[in-house]
Amino acid sequence: MKKIEAIIRPEKLEDVKRALEDIGCVGMTVSEVKGRGTQGGIERQWRGRTYKVDLLPKIKIVLVVKERHEKKVVDTITDAAKTGDIGDGKIFISPVEKVIRVRTGDIDYDAI
Amino acid sequence: MIEISFIDTVWVLIASILVFSMQLGFAAIEAGFTRAKSTLSIFMKNMTDMILGSILFMVIGFSLAFSGSGAFIGDLGHFLIRDVGLEAWEGLAIPGILFFFFQMMFAATAATIVSGAVAERIKYVAYFAISAIMVIITYPVIVHWVWGGGWLAEMGFVDFAGSTVVHSVGAWAALAAVIILGPRIGKFTKEGIPKAIPGHNIALAGIGLFILWFGWFGFNPGSELAANSTIAMIATTTNLAAAAGGLGAIIVTWIKLKKPDVGMTMNGILAGLVAITAPCASVSPGWSLVIGFIAGVLVVLSVDMFETKFKIDDPVGAISVHGMCGVWGTLAVGLFAAEGGLFTSGSIDLLVTQLTGVAATFAFVFPLMLVVCKLIDIVIGMRVSESIEITGLDTTEFGGDAYPDFVRE
Numbered sequence: 001m002k003k004i005e006a007i008i009r010p011e012k013l014e015d016v017k018r019a020l021e022d023i024g025c026v027g028m029t030v031s032e033v034k035g036r037g038t039q040g041g042i043e044r045q046w047r048g049r050t051y052k053v054d055l056l057p058k059i060k061i062v063l064v065v066k067e068r069h070e071k072k073v074v075d076t077i078t079d080a081a082k083t084g085d086i087g088d089g090k091i092f093i094s095p096v097e098k099v100i101r102v103r104t105g106d107i108d109y110d111a112i
Numbered sequence: 113m114i115e116i117s118f119i120d121t122v123w124v125l126i127a128s129i130l131v132f133s134m135q136l137g138f139a140a141i142e143a144g145f146t147r148a149k150s151t152l153s154i155f156m157k158n159m160t161d162m163i164l165g166s167i168l169f170m171v172i173g174f175s176l177a178f179s180g181s182g183a184f185i186g187d188l189g190h191f192l193i194r195d196v197g198l199e200a201w202e203g204l205a206i207p208g209i210l211f212f213f214f215q216m217m218f219a220a221t222a223a224t225i226v227s228g229a230v231a232e233r234i235k236y237v238a239y240f241a242i243s244a245i246m247v248i249i250t251y252p253v254i255v256h257w258v259w260g261g262g263w264l265a266e267m268g269f270v271d272f273a274g275s276t277v278v279h280s281v282g283a284w285a286a287l288a289a290v291i292i293l294g295p296r297i298g299k300f301t302k303e304g305i306p307k308a309i310p311g312h313n314i315a316l317a318g319i320g321l322f323i324l325w326f327g328w329f330g331f332n333p334g335s336e337l338a339a340n341s342t343i344a345m346i347a348t349t350t351n352l353a354a355a356a357g358g359l360g361a362i363i364v365t366w367i368k369l370k371k372p373d374v375g376m377t378m379n380g381i382l383a384g385l386v387a388i389t390a391p392c393a394s395v396s397p398g399w400s401l402v403i404g405f406i407a408g409v410l411v412v413l414s415v416d417m418f419e420t421k422f423k424i425d426d427p428v429g430a431i432s433v434h435g436m437c438g439v440w441g442t443l444a445v446g447l448f449a450a451e452g453g454l455f456t457s458g459s460i461d462l463l464v465t466q467l468t469g470v471a472a473t474f475a476f477v478f479p480l481m482l483v484v485c486k487l488i489d490i491v492i493g494m495r496v497s498e499s500i501e502i503t504g505l506d507t508t509e510f511g512g513d514a515y516p517d518f519v520r521e
Contacts, residue, residue: 044308044310045308045369045371045373046308046309046310046311046375047145047308047311047373047375047376047379047415047429048365048368048369048373048375048376048412048415048416049306049307049308049416049419050308050369051307051308051310
């Protein structure tokens with residue numbers, strides 16, 4: 001099992017959510033986060049003076065999938081979240097040791 | 113005695129109420145230009161100005177401004193507005209009490225200019241004292257010089273609605289106060305480089321701007337104190353200068369920053385309004401565009417100069433808008449007035465008189481308020497402690513949050 005953590009633009013959440021639904025991937029956890037990449041934030045101006053906003057609002061989507069679905073899910077997220085401009089985000093993938101469904105006690109593949 | 117004109121009375125009463133609406137304009141633009149944690153404090157200070165401006169101007173300020181024939185200061189003849197009633201005020205066709213009502217709104221406006229400059233770090237009790245001194249002595253003295261038959265009036269100094277009398281007076285008091293106060297924590301780096309401290313609500317500031325613009329149609333045309341055909345011309349020059357001031361700020365910030373700056377455009381519009389306040393009745397609509405445009409450019413450069421050169425933290429740009437552009441507008445009378453302007457009649461006399469009035473006002477208000485603020489600082493302290501400033505005045509001095517449902521930054 002793999003955990004996929006995708007940091008995306010807030011305005012792309014609806015597109016990504018719908019694209020994942022279309023490939024049958026419904027379950028997910030979404031949170032509002034702040035972060036920065038190599039660019040280190042952006043410039044803004046206030047009454048004639050510029051200032052740096054170094055942590056930008058982003059959306060983090062977390063989902064756990066079977067290994068064989070990993071590539072398809074990642075491609076789907078990438079396609080839906082991409083604008084081609086700086087700030088599109090990143091995807092992190094890591095192995096998951098165990099998954100348990102709270103209601104039934106189902107384990108691993110049965111619980112995803 | 114002149115008979116009361118009811119049309120004059122109705123017009124001046126409405127104009128007074130328009131001037132009153134500027135209190136809301138100031139409160140909203142100042143709150144919007146500062147951080148969420150200072151919102152209660154901004155509104156409290158603006159209410160305090162209106163409260164003290166009403167009461168203390170009635171008790172003594174009005175009398176010191178308009179009673180007697182002294183060159184420097186009025187007397188106590190109208191103490192507690194004695195002998196100010198339904199009879200026509202001297203030389204006008206409106207009741208004396210309405211003349212007082214109109215002037216009371218002006219006094220509160222002069223006091224309220226200080227609140228934006230000292231925002232986010234002044235102790236409320238210190239502000240209370242400054243506001244009281246403004247309406248008891250500082251403002252009435254200058255009013256007496258110019259509108260109460262004092263020495264500047266004798267000289268022929270022209271300040272129709274108060275570029276100097278109201279706006280510069282407020283700004284020079286603000287300048288004195290911020291020098292004693294010092295900048296907000298985080299406004300300057302250790303090397304002294306100014307940083308932006310973004311305000312929390314540009315929409316609220318924008319509402320404030322438009323209400324101020326609206327109120328100015330009472331401030332300037334109302335100062336005619338009669339309902340004659342001139343008020344239409346004054347309303348026109350007022351509006352054109354505001355528009356030109358906004359355009360000036362748009363152009364300068366667009367060139368300087370590559371993008372037109374919204375907050376600065378608000379300052380530019382106000383700069384145009386402040387500048388046209390003195391010459392609004394004596395210049396043509398064409399010249400009002402020139403006056404406003406220059407004010408709009410001047411305010412952008414002035415805000416930068418005060419921060420970069422003098423390390424002065426004025427969160428809303430009050431000193432630049434009301435002080436620098438008040439000076440510019442007053443001098444503009446000497447340049448462009450249909451009668452006596454340098455460019456219109458070739459005579460320099462009026463310009464010299466205007467310069468004298470501008471300099472004298474600064475020479476009286478700034479040192480006086482510097483001493484007043486220093487005394488307040490010694491006796492009760494001007495500035496809140498570092499931890500209170502960081503937490504914000506709203507929770508510490510007023511025990512609340514402006515937006516209790518939101519998570520604080």
